[in-house]
Amino acid sequence: MRYLGLDLGSKTLGMALSDKTGLIATSLKIVRHNEEYDKLVDEVLKVVDEYQVEGIVLGLPKNMNNSIGFKGELSIEFKEKLEEVLSIPVILEDERLTTKEAENILISNDTSRKKRKKVIDSMAASIILQSYLDKRKEK
Secondary structure, eight states: OOEEEEOOOOEEEEEEEEEEEEEOEEEEEEOOOOSHHHHHHHHHHHHHHHHOOOEEEEEEEOOOSSOOHHHHHHHHHHHHHHHHSSSEEEEEETTHHHHHHHHHHHHHHOOOOOHHHHHHHHHHHHHHHHHHHHHHEEE
């Protein structure tokens, strides 16, 4: 089963894709947006169709005390928009500290600051997706 991982940021949507077996997540791409979420839904639809995605894992930003703030509400609304047009499950996955983790990985690989800015959101989407895949595997 192939999954699409999404990291919804204020300016970009990071995308990651699992392999066909649903075991390994890989960064796919970043889509820039100006809070035009309907256009983002169209971009997600294209990827779902192109790669025959059967499930979406969307990062849910939570506060450290486990409460949901403004960005978390945006992710929940985006999930609902996706579910209106897709006939596949959209799963919310806790994404606390994934961007920091992605940045640490890129820094440890000596990725320049300029390049990090270009790939950090798709890397965070990959971490979100891999976290979900690992939990699924443990069950």
